[in-house]
Amino acid sequence: MSGRTQMSEFCEAQNKRKEDIRMAIAPDTLYLKIDQNVVVDNCQVHLQDIASMECTNEAVLRQLKQKKIYTFQEKDTEKKKKIRIQxxxxLNIIKQIHEDYPNLEVCNIGESDFILECKAGVTENKALEIIKTVLLCVIIFFGAAFTIMTFNNDVGVADVFSRLYQQVIGRESDGVTEIEIFYAIGMPIGITIFYNHIGRKKVTHDPTPIQVEMRKYEQDVDTTFIENASREGKSIDVD
Structure with missing residues (x-):
């Protein structure tokens, strides 16, 4: 058994040596792409969990996918029940790759800095989320209604409609007219078309204005978080 073990280790060493020689002669290229914000569900973070990769050497690619790059403290995560952020x-990722494959050429086509979020051990309180959603809907509904009423009052929409009705029809309005009715119908239709959203369905395939603004907000938050971490020295970088 010992002879077979030694023979197996010798063969592996020879294969590794051949691979190193081949890479030294014609180095392979690894294309690495990492998004600005990456979310993982495991404290043990491997390279395949955070990056999209393509390499001219399939064997190297398989090994790198299983490479562990960072470990969140599980005890702290379970105790705090909060999302851990790092x-x-x-450059730190490239450095770790070169520790195993020093002759591998790495081409980064993604972000230069990124945020890693760990949700391991974090449980969502569905009841609390429902309460927050209901409160938010109530606030938005009454806030929007109050805004529309104050706008109509400030610009004098009632007077404008009354004068318009008198000019077109030839007599004074006696309260609610066709103009007010169509105005009340057209406003929600216009809002629906503008926001491109009816429940879970969309009028068109284009992103809604809210989705566009939320994406901009997320990018600004991530950029600010990265810059603050870099200034405070909390970013994991090369020495």
Missing amino acids: VFSV
Whole structure:
């Protein structure tokens, strides 16, 4: 058994040596792409969990996918029940790759810095989320209604409609007219078309204005978080 073990280790060493020689002669290229914000569900973070990769050497690619790059403290995560966040520089990831494959050429086509969020051990309180959603809907509904009423009062929409009705029909309005009715019908239709959203369905395939603004907000938050971590020295970077 010992002879077979030694023979197996010798063969592996020879294969590794051949691979190193081949890479030294014609180095392979690894294309690495990491998004600005990456969310994982495991404290043990591997390279395949955070990056999209393509390499000219399939064997190297398989090994790198299983490479562990960071470990969140499980005890702290379970105790706090909160999302753990860590800022990384892609140079640190490239450094860890070169520890195993020093001759591998790495081409980064993603972000230069990114945020790694760990949700392991975090449980969502569905009841609390429902309460927040209901309160938010109530606030938005009454807030929007109050805004529309104050706008109509400030610009004098009632007077405008009354004068318009008198000019077109030839007599004074006696309260609610066709203009007010069509105005009340057209306003929700216009809002629906503008926001491109009816429940879970969309009028068109284009992103809604809210989705566009939320995406901009998320990008600004991530950029600010990365810059603050870099200034405070909390970002994991190369020495």
